[in-house]
Amino acid sequence: MLNKKYGIFAACLFTFAGNSGYSGEWSGFVSGELRAYGHESDQADQEQYYASLAAQPEYYLDWSGGEQQLVFTPFLRIDQHDDERTHFDVRELYWAINKNALDLRIGIRKVFWGVTESQHLVDIINQTDLVESPDGEEKLGQPMFNFSYVSDWGTMDVFVMPYFRERTFAGKAGRLRTPLVVDTDNAQYESSDEENNIDLAIAWEHSVGDWDLGLNHFSGTSRDPRFIPDFSQPQNPKFIPYYDLIEQTGISVQATKDRWLWKFEGIRRDGQEILYHALTAGLEYTFFALNDSALDLGIVAEYLYDDRGSDALTPFEDDVFLGVRLAMNDEQSTEALFGVIKDVNETSSIYSVEASRRIGDSWKLNVEARLYQRIANDSLLASFANDDYVQIEMAYYF
């Protein structure tokens, strides 16, 4: 039914674009992916090897000298085993107009807020497309009206979001899931308007010399659900996602001092059971042109904190992230990021590697691995303990 709404909107925009006499351009990628888990699962429906295909074409049109733009970015993934990971989404479908200091953008968009690397606390506009990657970096398109005004005092953004997107979760046959399967067909909401609740957000950002500052407030349905266990069918227990109404204020600060980047993100959230605060703070230092080679080596260290402690809905309530970033700066743009995130109070650690290299002009090889090591039994990561994986993806860009 949401797809039908998209369809009508898309048809209107394309009719308009078609009549305007301008021709747009298509770009994007198609990719094939293989994910291999290190251990067989003890759950009957889960597999050890997963193949999948994805495509994300992108249509772009502008007119009036670039003042007006139309963007359409559909996304499709087909997964060999997991019906929930097989999914379609409209990442972007919007019209934007820019006049002097004003921007108006209407439609489905993606917006990113924040500065830190290990997690993105203040980034709340878009829902996480969790079936895409367990790192939470992939996002679903968010329908919105966005008004933006630029002045000497920074950029002010106002967002009105008339439709809520539910988080995606692995299905019964998928790995990297909660111990009980999340029943995404029966989500519950605090708002009586459910997914039609109108969410609002306002954001200010500014750059002053070495400082990049951001302040924002969100009022609406939380993007992270709580889970209510449902044992009404004893053979088939489930988690029901429950989406609270929240008020969240976020702040982000980055100081860029020569080769040092100092980063801070903090939030104060009210409405999800208790009032709480969380932060990510740290630094990044880069050795550029290491030993007069083209190689850049960056070190990232961040601390992750949530004052709910063991009651937090995140495993990263008192954790340290250490990362090493390598950029070869070669013709193939070879890059790698090694990271470990470790709980301060117990043994749980996640090791990760993400590496990429261009092959020829149009292909890109991405390799990713995650190891869940010495995961404590009472950790929120406990159900991932068996889900170490290596993933190889080849993408063709056009």
Next chain:
Amino acid sequence: MKKWLLFASLSVLLPFNVFAETAEEKGLAIAIEADKRNAGWKDQSASLRMVLRNRHGQESVRKNRNKTLEVDGDGDKSLIVFDSPADVKGTAFLSFSHAIKADEQWLYLPALKRVKRISSSNKSGPFMGSEFAYEDISSQEVEKFKYKYIRDDEVDGRPAYVIEYYPQYKHSGYTKQVTWMDKKIYRPLKSEFYDRKKSLLKSLTYHDYKQYLNKYWRSGRLEMVNHQTGKSTTLYWDKYEFQTGLNDRDFNKNSLKRVR
């Protein structure tokens, strides 16, 4: 800038071969004259095609579009949007350059819609895997170097001043650049770059100069050869446009989000 203009106009009144003038003063005077002659264009846009060649002659191509805004009394603001390779299409690089204090730089990553403030200390690193370093493509303010006039010479029959440039900003990969400056149009014809060990690293030659707005000379082709690796890069500049009415609002974090 105004101070330099005043100094430049005074120095034009004086012949360069005044006995009291040292080689350093003469080098600086030529750099100021070149800066003065290239001032006042307000804004410019152009397309760039880069052809990267490795030691075996294998080529790969990168394309981007550049916009630059001249800023009175400070370094330029520039915006580079990448069109190819396809996997970096839509990536954009925003830079506010400054004479002495650190440049301000942001990178827009279209896959995440993320604007990242990045360190501008990366002066000597390769730009897009090419033989051009970031410091080779950034705006060249007079104050960024100390100068020394060496001698008069010719490049392909064009009379030129040979001047040494010594970088004064932090993190440069060079101990010096030797530049052959065309005596007539005050634009470089050739440069040689010496690395931190003072050995010859790269040579750059400028070709196909064209004049725009009856005043400003721009090279259509630049050839950079790395003598230590055998790799080379050719830049082809195309579709130059000047004074199209760009302003500060086309060069901020918000404008990064609407570039394509």
